[in-house]
Amino acid sequence: MSATLAIARREFGSLFRLPAGWIVLALFAFLTGVVFAVSGLTPGQPATMRGVFGVSTVLVILIAPAVSMRFLSEESRTGTMEVVLSSPVRNWQVALGKYGAGMAFVACMLVVMVVHAVVLRAVSEPRPDWGPIAAGLLSMLLLGSVCVSLGLLASSLTESQTLAFLGTVLALVCWVLATNVAPAYVPAWLGDALASASVNRRIDDFARGVVDTGHVVFFASVSGLLVFAASVSLGMRRWA
Amino acid sequence: MRGVSLELDRGEVVGLLGPNGAGKSSTIRVIAGVLEPHGGRVTIGGRDAVSDPVAARASLGYLPESAAVYSEMSVQGYLSHRAAVLGVPRRERRARVESSLERCRIGDVSRKRTGALSKGYRQRVALAGAIVHDPSVLVLDEPTNGLDPNQLRDARSLIADLAADRTVLICSHVLSEIERVCGRAVIIGGGRVLADAAVDSLRGTGGCVAEVRGVDRLAVEGATVETEPLGDGWVRLVIRGAGPDLRERSGAALASRGAVIRELRDETESLEDVFVRVLESAGDEGPGR
Numbered sequence: 001m002s003a004t005l006a007i008a009r010r011e012f013g014s015l016f017r018l019p020a021g022w023i024v025l026a027l028f029a030f031l032t033g034v035v036f037a038v039s040g041l042t043p044g045q046p047a048t049m050r051g052v053f054g055v056s057t058v059l060v061i062l063i064a065p066a067v068s069m070r071f072l073s074e075e076s077r078t079g080t081m082e083v084v085l086s087s088p089v090r091n092w093q094v095a096l097g098k099y100g101a102g103m104a105f106v107a108c109m110l111v112v113m114v115v116h117a118v119v120l121r122a123v124s125e126p127r128p129d130w131g132p133i134a135a136g137l138l139s140m141l142l143l144g145s146v147c148v149s150l151g152l153l154a155s156s157l158t159e160s161q162t163l164a165f166l167g168t169v170l171a172l173v174c175w176v177l178a179t180n181v182a183p184a185y186v187p188a189w190l191g192d193a194l195a196s197a198s199v200n201r202r203i204d205d206f207a208r209g210v211v212d213t214g215h216v217v218f219f220a221s222v223s224g225l226l227v228f229a230a231s232v233s234l235g236m237r238r239w240a
Numbered sequence: 241m242r243g244v245s246l247e248l249d250r251g252e253v254v255g256l257l258g259p260n261g262a263g264k265s266s267t268i269r270v271i272a273g274v275l276e277p278h279g280g281r282v283t284i285g286g287r288d289a290v291s292d293p294v295a296a297r298a299s300l301g302y303l304p305e306s307a308a309v310y311s312e313m314s315v316q317g318y319l320s321h322r323a324a325v326l327g328v329p330r331r332e333r334r335a336r337v338e339s340s341l342e343r344c345r346i347g348d349v350s351r352k353r354t355g356a357l358s359k360g361y362r363q364r365v366a367l368a369g370a371i372v373h374d375p376s377v378l379v380l381d382e383p384t385n386g387l388d389p390n391q392l393r394d395a396r397s398l399i400a401d402l403a404a405d406r407t408v409l410i411c412s413h414v415l416s417e418i419e420r421v422c423g424r425a426v427i428i429g430g431g432r433v434l435a436d437a438a439v440d441s442l443r444g445t446g447g448c449v450a451e452v453r454g455v456d457r458l459a460v461e462g463a464t465v466e467t468e469p470l471g472d473g474w475v476r477l478v479i480r481g482a483g484p485d486l487r488e489r490s491g492a493a494l495a496s497r498g499a500v501i502r503e504l505r506d507e508t509e510s511l512e513d514v515f516v517r518v519l520e521s522a523g524d525e526g527p528g529r
Contacts, residue, residue, distance in 0.1 A: 003324065005324075013313075018312060078308050079306030080308040082272075083302070083366075083369070085274045086272040086274050086304075087297060088296075088326060238273075238274065
């Protein structure tokens, strides 16, 4: 476990040893801050963070793959992958460590949103309802988890960070289209099956303050499956 | 690779040689656990590298050819990270990192970013990362790649120092380096072992050369002698034959004939000669990587 933590700590630290990590975080804070000021702090309007969560969903879908695109592709490109593979660690430990670093970065993004929530509570009368806010933060964490693990898998398949990023975003777009648009054009049984895998509908439930354990299990299962796939993909490098 | 079988004893320093595509790097990577063998087995300190890879790799230090390190980290940070990944207990990490810094002579750059270091220093940082957990087996792929003559000398002495208390397998295409550092050389070609013996025994004595006056012919038992006039009564005798005492026997034969000897020396093959000869006899290509 110590090796997994060491891998996570190094990967997380490297995000902030480069300007990119700080820039992405600052950009996230700025954009959500603007939306928060415009939609959440309007006098006479109910105190809510729905607008912030709306823009955050899009930002998480873009930022999480941008963070995770380098996790394994960079190791392959620079040659440090050989050092990793010769270390006394299992493939799943490497994948889990990288995933952990990505989730730590997503958590940093959530801290920004917690600051927004605290400000909203301080300036609003009546006080905002904490239920939808907490549920919204949980949904961002779960969505981030899926995006990070999908980015990790893409990063295990190519040495190019750009390809890993584009592949992840493309996969997410296809997923959204397949589960939200396609059901209207396919037989009902297939449409129902596709719609049940919709991310948007689950995020909408969270935004209303509904925390369905089924949704949590769904996001956790998909994330776990993707991290496992990344670990298998990493192991396949040893068979070359 | 086909039927490659190597056994390294504790404390042995072995050089792995071969032309391009011979299977050197594949062999090294399989031993280091980077690649899994399709067949056969690798054991490190008695632990099977396929069925128990984590335990096997724990006693192994590996320096890949690229000597890649995380360029955004400080030297000390990188070594601490490697120590944690390699399973060094937390309370021992600082001491192990200090020891690696000292052994690889990189203490003066310990706070610098590895990406800002010269190639030679980066190579030493990568080597420090490979020994930070004090492995009993060290596998080095082209450890002197890209080093200048001063760095080469340092690297050679460092490897000799490291070899004092561990088993070392070095893959290199710089035959002179193997000749200086390794006690044993393994030549592979076409994915199989073509030669495996002590470097001295591989080089052997191809014969000896004498420059003499007073004799123009010589008979040495078990050897052939070629004569080449040098002028002023001097001749060069090229004596080819087997046996470690050929020079002594030739000297005795010359003395019994009353020859004046101004030079009598062994004519040993260089490792490069051996390399070429072994590959030619195997129908392979010449030296290179």
